[in-house]
Amino acid sequence: MKPTDIGNPAYFHKVVDCQWACPAHTPVPEYIRLIAQGRYSDAYMINWESNVFPGVLGRTCDRPCEPACRRGRVEEENAEKPEPVAICRLKRVAADYKDDVSARMPKVPSKKNGKRIACVGAGPASLTVARDLAPLGYDITVFDGEKKAGGFIRSQIPKFRLPESVIDEECGYILDLGVNFVAGQHIDSLKDLLTQGFDAIFVGSGAPRGRDLDIPGRKEAAKNIHIGIDWLSSVSFGHIDKIGKRVIVLGGGNTAMDCCRSSRRLGGDDVKVVVRSGFDEMKASPWEKEDAMHEGIPILNFHVPKAFLHTDGKLSGMTFEVVKAEYDSKGRRSLVPSGQPDVTLECDDVLVAVGQENSFPWIERDVGLEFDKWGLPVVDQVTMQSTVKNVFFGGDAAFGPKNIIWAVAHGHEAAVSIDKFCQSEDVAVRPPPMVRMLSQKMGIHEWSYDNGVANDSRYKVPLKDINLALKNIKVEVELGFDPQLAWKEAQRCLNCDAQTVFADAKCIECDACVDICPMDCITFTLNGEEDELRKRLSAPATNKSQDLYVSGTLKTSRVMVKDEDMCLHCGLCAERCPTGAWDMQKYFMQTAKAGPACRPKNPTPARRAA
Amino acid sequence: MTYLTKPTLHHPTLVKNKAGYTRRDYEGKVSTLCAGCGHDSISAAFIQACWELDIQPHRVAKLSGIGCSSKTPDYFLGNSHGFNTVHGRMPSVLTGANLANRELIYLGVSGDGDSASIGIGQFAHVMRRGVNMTYIVENNGVYGLTKGQFSATADQGSKSKKGVANTDSPVDMVALALQLGATYVGRSFSGDKRQLVPLIKGALAHQGAAFLDVVSPCVAFNNHAGSTKSYDYVREHNEAVSRIDFITTRSEITVDYPEGEVVEVAQHDGSTLRLRKLHPEYDPTNRISAMNYIQEHHAKGEVVTGLLYVDPQPEDLHTHLNTAEMPFNRMGKKELCPGSAMLERINASLR
Numbered sequence: 001m002k003p004t005d006i007g008n009p010a011y012f013h014k015v016v017d018c019q020w021a022c023p024a025h026t027p028v029p030e031y032i033r034l035i036a037q038g039r040y041s042d043a044y045m046i047n048w049e050s051n052v053f054p055g056v057l058g059r060t061c062d063r064p065c066e067p068a069c070r071r072g073r074v075e076e077e078n079a080e081k082p083e084p085v086a087i088c089r090l091k092r093v094a095a096d097y098k099d100d101v102s103a104r105m106p107k108v109p110s111k112k113n114g115k116r117i118a119c120v121g122a123g124p125a126s127l128t129v130a131r132d133l134a135p136l137g138y139d140i141t142v143f144d145g146e147k148k149a150g151g152f153i154r155s156q157i158p159k160f161r162l163p164e165s166v167i168d169e170e171c172g173y174i175l176d177l178g179v180n181f182v183a184g185q186h187i188d189s190l191k192d193l194l195t196q197g198f199d200a201i202f203v204g205s206g207a208p209r210g211r212d213l214d215i216p217g218r219k220e221a222a223k224n225i226h227i228g229i230d231w232l233s234s235v236s237f238g239h240i241d242k243i244g245k246r247v248i249v250l251g252g253g254n255t256a257m258d259c260c261r262s263s264r265r266l267g268g269d270d271v272k273v274v275v276r277s278g279f280d281e282m283k284a285s286p287w288e289k290e291d292a293m294h295e296g297i298p299i300l301n302f303h304v305p306k307a308f309l310h311t312d313g314k315l316s317g318m319t320f321e322v323v324k325a326e327y328d329s330k331g332r333r334s335l336v337p338s339g340q341p342d343v344t345l346e347c348d349d350v351l352v353a354v355g356q357e358n359s360f361p362w363i364e365r366d367v368g369l370e371f372d373k374w375g376l377p378v379v380d381q382v383t384m385q386s387t388v389k390n391v392f393f394g395g396d397a398a399f400g401p402k403n404i405i406w407a408v409a410h411g412h413e414a415a416v417s418i419d420k421f422c423q424s425e426d427v428a429v430r431p432p433p434m435v436r437m438l439s440q441k442m443g444i445h446e447w448s449y450d451n452g453v454a455n456d457s458r459y460k461v462p463l464k465d466i467n468l469a470l471k472n473i474k475v476e477v478e479l480g481f482d483p484q485l486a487w488k489e490a491q492r493c494l495n496c497d498a499q500t501v502f503a504d505a506k507c508i509e510c511d512a513c514v515d516i517c518p519m520d521c522i523t524f525t526l527n528g529e530e531d532e533l534r535k536r537l538s539a540p541a542t543n544k545s546q547d548l549y550v551s552g553t554l555k556t557s558r559v560m561v562k563d564e565d566m567c568l569h570c571g572l573c574a575e576r577c578p579t580g581a582w583d584m585q586k587y588f589m590q591t592a593k594a595g596p597a598c599r600p601k602n603p604t605p606a607r608r609a610a
Numbered sequence: 611m612t613y614l615t616k617p618t619l620h621h622p623t624l625v626k627n628k629a630g631y632t633r634r635d636y637e638g639k640v641s642t643l644c645a646g647c648g649h650d651s652i653s654a655a656f657i658q659a660c661w662e663l664d665i666q667p668h669r670v671a672k673l674s675g676i677g678c679s680s681k682t683p684d685y686f687l688g689n690s691h692g693f694n695t696v697h698g699r700m701p702s703v704l705t706g707a708n709l710a711n712r713e714l715i716y717l718g719v720s721g722d723g724d725s726a727s728i729g730i731g732q733f734a735h736v737m738r739r740g741v742n743m744t745y746i747v748e749n750n751g752v753y754g755l756t757k758g759q760f761s762a763t764a765d766q767g768s769k770s771k772k773g774v775a776n777t778d779s780p781v782d783m784v785a786l787a788l789q790l791g792a793t794y795v796g797r798s799f800s801g802d803k804r805q806l807v808p809l810i811k812g813a814l815a816h817q818g819a820a821f822l823d824v825v826s827p828c829v830a831f832n833n834h835a836g837s838t839k840s841y842d843y844v845r846e847h848n849e850a851v852s853r854i855d856f857i858t859t860r861s862e863i864t865v866d867y868p869e870g871e872v873v874e875v876a877q878h879d880g881s882t883l884r885l886r887k888l889h890p891e892y893d894p895t896n897r898i899s900a901m902n903y904i905q906e907h908h909a910k911g912e913v914v915t916g917l918l919y920v921d922p923q924p925e926d927l928h929t930h931l932n933t934a935e936m937p938f939n940r941m942g943k944k945e946l947c948p949g950s951a952m953l954e955r956i957n958a959s960l961r
């Protein structure tokens with residue numbers, strides 16, 4: 001293998017599994033350390049910089065970082081139930097215990113740069129664009145059909161998962177940056193908007209249409225059949241405050257989980273979730289399924305809806321066909337009749353949460369904006385630019401329904417593009433991330449990070465008493481970690497950003513690092529092809545998604561090979577190294593945000609002709 | 611050393627041996643030696659060897675003297691018996707322990723100062739007597755613990771850290787051991803576990819006096835240019851006479867070495883030492899030619915390593931003295947203290 005190019009920022013970024021997996025590339029271990037030190041405000045600001053809604057996301061994020069977290073891997077064969085660090089809920093700790101951070105928010109220049117940007121929709125994608133561009137002097141106008149900003153964060157996510165005050169606070173930080181928020185104004189024509197003199201338009205209108213289920217009885221029993229997301233927003237805005245005693249929720253995604261849990265709080269005693277697929281293939285996150293079941297909601301799988309039953313124009317129940325999964329030779333699944341008799345379930349109300357769609361009735365098809373065959377706009381995956389050069393997309397509107405953190409990530413990239421576009425730069429030329437490497441060595445055996453490795457298993461977030469929680473839909477279920485629990489959970493983080501950096505020339509091949517490494521990561525051996533090398537290391541390197549770090553040829557004509565997969569970042573290799581050939585260096589990386597650094601040609605905004 | 615205890619988390623693929631232990635179970639306390647000390651690598655080699663041999667940790671007794679090297683038994687086999695004697699007196703304590711209980715595996719861990727200076731007398735006699743043990747000298751050419759004075763194994767002309775040349779002739783521990791009757795003699799290098807681990811395994815299985823001289827650089831006081839016990843010097847002058855595989859009766863360990871003539875030495879306990887000769891003329895079962903060979907190469911400035919001599923049919927002290935097989939701790943009062951009548955008879959026989 002060739003020596004590893006550690007100068008490439010992607011190499012060490014990939015080692016920080018959580019940050020690599022986070023769509024907004026939040027510097028996770030950095031904020032976890034700050035939480036352990038009780039520096040909640042600093043931890044909050046690191047998050048705010050990257051993901052814009054730490055308080056919201058600390059309660060609701062889909063947390064792609066957690067399945068990626070190294071802790072889950074290294075606990076294999078070491079703990080009863082290997083589990084990642086509670087990255088998401090630690091984020092909430094930063095938000096809960098921070099001081100007033102309003103003074104730390106960016107200052108908005110009194111003199112604007114003369115460019116006007118319109119954002120359609122006030123969801124997380126648009127708000128991120130506004131947050132990134134307003135401090136640069138852009139004049140931002142955000143339009144939304146609703147009265148308050150937040151998008152689905154406000155209209156869909158039930159208050160028992162996310163209190164309104166958190167939404168108000170975090171949307172407030174952005175609107176306070178001198179953003180013009182035009183509430184209650186639904187944009188009905190892109191053509192019209194294009195004529196209003198905006199330099200660029202960002203479309204963050206989400207995926208607002210819930211799919212319906214067209215089966216017999218749908219029309220007749222319509223009064224008690226509700227589209228999940230419409231029903232949830234009515235609940236959020238207080239238009240609906242009760243539901244029948246027996247409720248069936250159709251669908252296996254997160255919307256279904258919010259529907260069933262909301263129903264339990266609005267009078268539903270007998271609430272069931274019914275899904276077509278198997279339990280394990282459900283789209284909902286495992287923890288959301290757990291939360292629902294914890295509240296006494298059974299999930300029936302392999303039931304395909306056949307008909308709504310009704311008597312005298314009133315819904316009385318539903319029938320389902322029972323299916324089973326069959327896999328073909330290629331492993332593709334199909335649901336086939338199981339041969340069991342159909343199942344009838346009685347109910348008073350049905351919530352249909354079987355998916356969401358984009359819809360753009362307000363975009364005229366003759367403005368030059370191309371749509372693909374699924375009705376989605378043609379948008380560049382990297383620049384977020386549409387086929388109309390000054391119209392950009394992001395969030396659910398761009399590539400279909402995703403989640404908040406993706407909306408934020410899109411927002412950042414769109415902001416970079418809009419900034420470059422407005423300053424006449426090529427949007428396709430993307431700025432490199434901001435990277436710092438800093439040795440953590442303080443003394444012979446002292447590091448400026450806590451390199452001890454805790455053996456604790458994941459701590460559970462304390463919950464509100466279930467009886468109290470089910471009484472009021474506005475009572476938050478999770479109480480959050482207190483500072484003590486947060487500290488303990490933070491100790492589980494392995495500081496994957498404290499990178500093991502190897503200097504070939506200093507190594508005397510004494511084997512000290514090999515001997516001390518608790519995870520058998522390091523091998524000195526003759527070089528070879530990757531596949532073959534992976535088999536003959538101190539411990540087999542079977543996880544190919546994790547890289548091998550290979551040195552140049554050493555004095556004995558061998559190379560040092562380190563399998564990054566299981567490294568604990570404990571620094572023992574560096575402590576045992578007599579020559580300092582190993583060093584622990586903190587890798588701090590933030591993606592480039594809109595601003596002078598991302599436009600090399602025009603670091604200062606173009607001056608307008610007088 | 612490190613300030614941190616080694617985390618107990620281990621690689622998920624770590625395997626258990628037949629005794630039910632992982633390699634990590636053979637570790638000891640966290641080492642307090644200097645980072646990069648060759649002695650720590652030797653400890654790691656012991657851990658590997660004992661794990662590979664499925665040894666029950668509580669069946670091992672580690673005895674040592676004084677020195678950095680003699681401290682190492684604290685850093686491996688944390689669940690075995692251990693005894694730190696006074697400086698240079700490990701051999702007599704080991705002999706005594708072995709006489710009292712021949713069923714344990716005895717490990718004598720010493721340094722070049724401990725064995726070639728203050729303890730050279732005891733060293734000579736433990737070898738002469740053929741005590742069944744693995745005796746290792748972790749040889750760095752200096753008194754590491756007392757800050758790097760030349761030891762008796764330092765080569766003539768070897769330079770100290772401050773540049774002063776050693777004028778005395780060195781004691782060659784391997785030559786001494788051969789001359790004094792050790793029945794398994796090897797030399798190795800702490801930086802070459804491929805060679806060291808099988809050598810240790812062979813020594814542990816050997817039912818007689820096994821001696822290993824392991825060059826083990828002192829990074830603090832003897833790893834500079836001009837030293838003949840540095841990592842660089844040893845790597846440049848290392849002449850391995852053979853590559854050794856240790857094959858237990860139960861499992862075969864295959865290591866790929868370049869082809870060479872293969873000699874198999876069947877051991878008393880049924881295990882086999884397979885030597886792949888790198889020096890075709892070398893005969894490791896002939897004590898006298900081994901002694902000559904080592905001296906010749908030493909004169910050429912080469913450090914000859916590998917299994918240098920083995921007697922496949924060794925005898926040990928217990929055989930020589932015709933002692934009782936049962937360890938003292940399992941004998942009853944009657945056997946241990948046969949009474950005054952017996953004492954009278956013994957005394958009478960000596961008059």
Ligand SMILES: Cc1cc2nc3c(=O)[nH]c(=O)nc-3n(C[C@H](O)[C@H](O)[C@H](O)COP(=O)(O)OP(=O)(O)OC[C@H]3O[C@@H](n4cnc5c(N)ncnc54)[C@H](O)[C@@H]3O)c2cc1C
Pocket residue numbers: 060061062120121122123124125126143144145146150151152153156157185186187188204205206207208229232254255258362394395396397401402403404405407
């Ligand atoms: C029930 C439910 C629960 C969810 N829970 C989570 C969760 O826990 N965690 C998570 O990460 N994600 C969750 N999501 C997904 C998440 O809410 C969305 O992915 C995210 O909000 C998308 O952000 P966005 O900025 O693209 O658009 P949205 O948040 O959808 O905001 C779009 C806004 O645009 C406005 N708008 C639309 N068209 C126009 C127009 N023409 N003119 C003016 N305004 C317009 C809308 O009123 C809306 O306010 C959930 C979704 C649902 C349905």
Ligand SMILES: Cc1ncc(C[n+]2csc(CCOP(=O)(O)OP(=O)(O)O)c2C)c(N)n1
Pocket residue numbers: 676677678679680697720721722723724725728748750752753754755756761
């Ligand atoms: C009776 C006695 N004399 C002298 C000493 C001082 N002393 C301690 S260690 C040592 C030499 C150790 O050298 P070596 O055995 O080579 O061990 P190393 O530290 O090099 O591994 C000496 C002379 C002592 N502890 N006890």
Ligand code: SF4
Pocket residue numbers: 016017018019028029068069070071084085087492493494495496497
């Ligand atoms: S252990 Fe910490 S730094 Fe490593 S992946 Fe998990 S959260 Fe991130």
Ligand code: SF4
Pocket residue numbers: 500516517518519520521522562566567568569570571572573574
């Ligand atoms: S930091 Fe070094 S010693 Fe610790 S697990 Fe990683 S490679 Fe091994």
Ligand code: SF4
Pocket residue numbers: 642643644646647648649678679750754755827828829830831
């Ligand atoms: S002084 Fe030398 S022998 Fe002693 S621990 Fe340090 S390096 Fe090892």
Ligand SMILES: [Mg+2]
Pocket residue numbers: 677679721722723748749750751752753754761
């Ligand atoms: Mg010494």
